[in-house]
Amino acid sequence: MTSRPARRSPSPSSSRPSVRQGVRLVSVDADNDGQRLDNFLMAQLRDVPRSIIYRIVRKGEVRINKGRARPDTRLRAGDQVRIPPVVRKEQKPEVRPGSRVQSVMEDAVVFENDELLVVNKPSGIAVHGGSGLSFGLIEVLRAARPATRFLELVHRLDRDTSGLVMIAKKRSALRFLQDELRQKRITKVYHTLVVGGWPAGVAQVDEPLLRYDMPNGERRVRVDAAGKASLTRFRVLQAYQGYTLMEASPVTGRTHQIRVHAAFAGHPIAGDDKYLDDAGQKAFRALGGQRLMLHARALTFRLPGSETPMTLEAPYDEAYQRVLRLLEARQLEQSE
Structure with a gap:
């Protein structure tokens, strides 16, 4: 009787399995009124490369109210956006900021209303993760405020610079404040x-x-x-x-x-x-x-x-x- 070779288990370094989500129909709310389609999709598909997002739009897989659209199409409140199934790699477990750093950042808030947060950022904290950093100011605030749907940086500070940073809590506030900066x-x-x-x-x-x-x-x-x-x-x-x-x-x-x-x-x-x-x-x-x-x-x-x-x-x-x-x-x- 010929013995069957043992089945090899996958190497830890092998690529992670892919995840395919089904079609989604997303209704555009008032806060996203006027936003470009490509920016809207990047927020909806945060872990999907930009090149794939532009490809599915070009191929007509993304629809607005059942019609084809361009990446620079402006959305209107009430629009229905069809987001097709997208194959993406399964994400590594996210490194979450600890409760202590969340508490430090919450204590650094100097102003808050329904539209805006202003934080006195400590020196040594980046405004966002990346380049070897698991998280920065914006990731810490999102972890500390899981019920807040929208938190985005209005502007940036160098990692080693301390002081005031504005974070928008609504897309309309983000657009307004960034336009104020440009002007x-x-x-x-x-x-x-x-x-x-x-x-x-x-x-x-x-x-x-x-x-x-x-x-x-x-x-x-x-x-x-x-x-x-x-x-x-x-x-x-x-x-x-x-x-x-x-x-x-x-x-x-x-x-x-x-x-x-x-x-x-x-x-x-x-x-x-x-x-x-x-x-x-x-x-x-x-x-x-x-x-x-x-x-x-x-x-x-x-x-x-x-x-x-x-x-x-x-x-x-x-x-x-x-x-x-x-x-x-x-x-x-x-x-x-």
């Missing part, structure tokens, strides 16, 4: 500690900024004539020995804008591991500095449906305050 009707004010004494004659830096990739894939920004027009206004708040506390108001919203414009002016931000040289970084660490000294201090904006602007302010965290106290103490000692 430059939202004022952002940052506080930053820069290295050296800021020159009295420099009230703004108006230099184009270009993003580029380092050999290791890290993204950086530099002043370059081929870049995008960028403008930052600066104002001295307090001079210390070897440092200056500044107010920085970005008129445009480029990546690393304040950091690069401050460095271009010859006064990089204290604790900046991208644009401050090693000697400056070492001196700041010797002082007791532990973080990038950039804080989104204030926001002035209108709520949807209101003509009256409101202003919110966020206090510094302990690490930021500690550096300022050390500088003040050193100043006081030298004046005695």
Whole structure:
């Protein structure tokens, strides 16, 4: 009798099984009125690649009120969107933020109504997961508020920058606030500690900024004539020995804008591991500095449906305050 070879069990590294969902008919509510079809589908099919979403639209598998549509078709409240079965890989178990980090983020909320959340984001927390991070601010808030149907970032902050971030709770609020940003009707004010004494004659830096990739894939920004027009206004708040506390108001919203414009002016931000040289970084660490000294201090904006602007302010965290106290103490000692 010939023995049958043992059946091999699948290798842990083999591809995960696929999941195929049936046809769905989704009714467009008032909050999605005016949204593009492609953006609507990306929200409905979060784990499906963008290329597949565009393919099923092109093939006519997605229908609006039983008719074919284009990716840029604008939806209207009451429309019925047919979403076809889509084969997708079974997702890995999601890494959920722990209760402690959820509590920290809830305590950081400085304003909330039915349309908007504003959070004083801690330094070191990314606004969203990705690039090796399991989760960021938006994922933490979604985990802490499972009953909230819609939470999306209105704008972003660098991971190491602290301060005010707006999160929309309705799509209509997201569209309104992002349009306000584009029209430059939202004022952002940052506080930053820069290295050296800021020159009295420099009230703004108006230099184009270009993003580029380092050999290791890290993204950086530099002043370059081929870049995008960028403008930052600066104002001295307090001079210390070897440092200056500044107010920085970005008129445009480029990546690393304040950091690069401050460095271009010859006064990089204290604790900046991208644009401050090693000697400056070492001196700041010797002082007791532990973080990038950039804080989104204030926001002035209108709520949807209101003509009256409101202003919110966020206090510094302990690490930021500690550096300022050390500088003040050193100043006081030298004046005695």
